[in-house]
Amino acid sequence: MKDKLQHAFGQVHADPARVARTRAFVLAQMRPARRAVWPRALVAAACLMLAVLGSGWLWLSPTAHISIDVNPSLELAVNRFDRVVGVEGWNEDGQILADSLDLQFTDYTQAVEEILAHETVANLLAEDAVLEITVVGPENAQCTRLLAGVKACTAGQGNARCHAARPEEAAAAHEMGLSCGKYRAYQELLALDPTVTPEEVAGMTMAEIRAAIRQLQGAETGVPAAPGGHGHGHRHGWE
Numbered sequence: 293m294k295d296k297l298q299h300a301f302g303q304v305h306a307d308p309a310r311v312a313r314t315r316a317f318v319l320a321q322m323r324p325a326r327r328a329v330w331p332r333a334l335v336a337a338a339c340l341m342l343a344v345l346g347s348g349w350l351w352l353s354p355t356a357h358i359s360i361d362v363n364p365s366l367e368l369a370v371n372r373f374d375r376v377v378g379v380e381g382w383n384e385d386g387q388i389l390a391d392s393l394d395l396q397f398t399d400y401t402q403a404v405e406e407i408l409a410h411e412t413v414a415n416l417l418a419e420d421a422v423l424e425i426t427v428v429g430p431e432n433a434q435c436t437r438l439l440a441g442v443k444a445c446t447a448g449q450g451n452a453r454c455h456a457a458r459p460e461e462a463a464a465a466h467e468m469g470l471s472c473g474k475y476r477a478y479q480e481l482l483a484l485d486p487t488v489t490p491e492e493v494a495g496m497t498m499a500e501i502r503a504a505i506r507q508l509q510g511a512e513t514g515v516p517a518a519p520g521g522h523g524h525g526h527r528h529g530w531e
Contacts, residue, residue: 364385375397408445
């Protein structure tokens with residue numbers, strides 16, 4: 293192409309300086325067209341990178357939490373796809389249990405079932421320990437689905453209670469250093485005994501807290517507290 297231009301300009305009878313300027317102008321206009329491919333490729337790569345990062349953010353961002361309390365107290369962070377993206381212990385036993393499990397990216401029902409089947413938890417449940425599971429999140433389709441799922445997972449447990457709670461309730465619980473299940477039980481106990489503290493409740497098992505509640509309720513009504521379990525308490529939430 294360059295040789296053809298030189299030949300063409302060679303046929304033009306004009307001032308040599310003007311010919312040189314014209315030839316330089318034409319060649320300059322041709323170069324950007326060849327370089328324009330690179331900016332388009334960079335834009336495409338940037339768009340692809342943003343799409344990948346956006347997908348990763350959606351996958352890793354929790355949209356609900358599931359608090360599980362027996363004596364080990366732990367909390368599962370669940371993403372919008374109902375997959376576990378985080379596990380946190382809320383007491384020493386809970387952290388030991390969390391560290392012993394590999395639940396990352398598992399379906400939440402599988403995660404709950406693995407926790408209930410763990411030797412530590414299974415032994416406690418066999419001794420009629422109280423199990424409380426709280427689904428934390430807004431009152432939406434996902435949390436309704438999660439609550440139904442954990443109820444199904446605990447259908448065979450005689451002392452299981454399933455609740456739903458709003459995020460602000462979970463925030464209040466965490467501010468006191470309590471899991472959601474213990475916080476709910478603490479509120480019930482506090483209504484009967486205003487002297488009880490979050491620190492006392494934090495060191496108690498769910499069975500001990502429920503026993504204290506039953507005992508105080510019996511003292512108020514004059515009816516002795518019934519020993520043992522409470523039945524299968526599937527409670528609806530956002531109350």
